[in-house]
Amino acid sequence: MANVAIIGAGLIGRAWALVYARGGHRVRLWDSQPGQVEQALAFAREVAPGLAQAGLLRGRTEDQLLAALEPAERMEDALRDADYVQESTPERLDSKRRVYAELDRLAPAGAILASSTSALLPSHFTADLPGRARCLVAHPINPPYLVPAVEIVPAPWTDAACVERARSLLAEAGQQPIVMRREIDGFVVNRLQGALLHEAFRLVADGYAGVEDVDTCIRDGLALRWAFMGPFETIDLNAPAGVRDYAERYEGMYAEMFESMTRRVPWSGATLDRVEAQRREHLPADGLAQRQIWRDLRLMELAAHKERLRQGRELP
Known part of the structure; x- marks a missing residue:
């Protein structure tokens, strides 16, 4: 102790x-x-x-x-x-x-x-x-x-x-x-989160998707895998021969996207107005506190579920 x-x-x-x-x-x-x-x-x-x-x-x-x-x-x-x-x-x-x-x-x-x-x-x-x-x-x-x-x-x-x-x-x-082996601005979590948020703002600002569609992509798509595995394990399992196979198959696709992903969209002005307006349609400002409680209860349920899996899991 x-x-x-x-x-x-x-x-x-x-x-x-x-x-x-x-x-x-x-x-x-x-x-x-x-x-x-x-x-x-x-x-x-x-x-x-x-x-x-x-x-x-x-x-x-x-x-x-x-x-x-x-x-x-x-x-x-x-x-x-x-x-x-x-x-x-x-x-x-x-x-x-x-x-x-x-x-x-x-x-x-x-x-x-x-x-x-x-x-x-x-x-x-x-x-x-x-x-x-x-x-x-x-x-x-x-x-x-x-x-x-x-x-x-x-x-x-x-x-x-x-x-x-x-x-x-x-x-x-x-x-x-x-x-971490050494320090860097944003550490690991905020650098990864920031990369995703920058792309989310770009997609909304440029009119490719709405706020709720972007949230759905994560909530009902990527996050289902990310709840129990990270990005490297995800791609390791998403190609028949593993991570090298995935990189050889898809690096070109991601490389082509990269140029359009390097332009930064400000998180202010008309873009923020659009994001905020769409969020307030789904959740009025006076409901934020209650929704935060809802979030923590869902996190508690997820944490409990993952703990049960951890305790019962047998390594292959």
């Missing part, structure tokens, strides 16, 4: 707290905003029954999950005896630098300092720290207690042993680590 400090208990921090508590760790939560930790604990109490019913507590009870979560009045209280720190404060570089200076000063020397940032490179806010070798990014896909993939991104000076310790802790907590 590790002692985990959650620094920043907002939307991402509270979700991380569930991941680590479910993994059997002792979790202390701190936030600079009054009332934020109490809201995080209330959220845990709210979702715990659903997680238990879906079999997503990794063998623990609701009471055990909730008992593992402790509020901290001060940052130093949360960091006391911490083995691992998950920082989830606002995405501002100046703020990250200040927070990390405090974390490096206050956290035990052996504690890993992991940031949830989705956009800032770890080298940009850890370069001047005495303990920079223990700093890295652990970027989740929201919400991490239902979506297990997490990107581990080292700075150029991050100790390889710290990367492995983070990977091991996250894997033992039920996550699926993506261990």
